[in-house]
Amino acid sequence: MTGSRGKLFARALAAAAGLSLMAGVDAAEPAPAGPSVEALSFNCYTCHGPDGRSPAAMPSLQGKHADYLLRRLLEFKQGKGHPTIMDRIARGYSDEELADIAAYIAAQTPSTGERR
Numbered sequence: 830m831t832g833s834r835g836k837l838f839a840r841a842l843a844a845a846a847g848l849s850l851m852a853g854v855d856a857a858e859p860a861p862a863g864p865s866v867e868a869l870s871f872n873c874y875t876c877h878g879p880d881g882r883s884p885a886a887m888p889s890l891q892g893k894h895a896d897y898l899l900r901r902l903l904e905f906k907q908g909k910g911h912p913t914i915m916d917r918i919a920r921g922y923s924d925e926e927l928a929d930i931a932a933y934i935a936a937q938t939p940s941t942g943e944r945r
């Protein structure tokens with residue numbers, strides 16, 4: 830008795846799992862290979878402000894050229910430019926990721942029309 834009930838329960842579970850799996854596949858976009866450049870850049874906005882527009886003492890990234898941002902990031906990665914924290918952050922990314930992030934941030938337009 831309990832055996833057949835157990836089987837039924839297991840079958841119901843499997844069906845439910847199958848359903849939710851299918852629903853997941855239907856709803857989801859094709860999975861990206863890694864975090865998008867947008868997601869990577871959002872890490873920087875924690876300190877540098879939304880879209881790299883810093884409201885406080887942190888240097889603003891917005892309005893700076895991608896080549897400049899990348900040069901600074903590569904320097905930080907090598908410990909140059911007297912970094913306090915950026916050396917550790919820059920080392921967390923490949924050179925390609927830093928180039929992508931620099932290009933992405935440089936392409937952002939000011940969200941308030943204000944530039945610092």
Ligand code: HEC
Pocket residue numbers: 869870872873874875876877887888889890897898899901902911912913914915916918930931
């Ligand atoms: C924990 C806070 C923090 C995070 C997160 C952070 N930064 Fe910084 N950033 C700083 C500080 C502080 C400086 C000033 C240099 C230093 O002291 O290391 C700086 C400086 C810079 C500069 C030089 C700006 C200039 O005008 O020369 C660039 C470029 C930069 N950061 C890019 C980034 C990018 C890209 C990311 C994300 C991958 C990032 N930062 C994440 C704190 C942060």
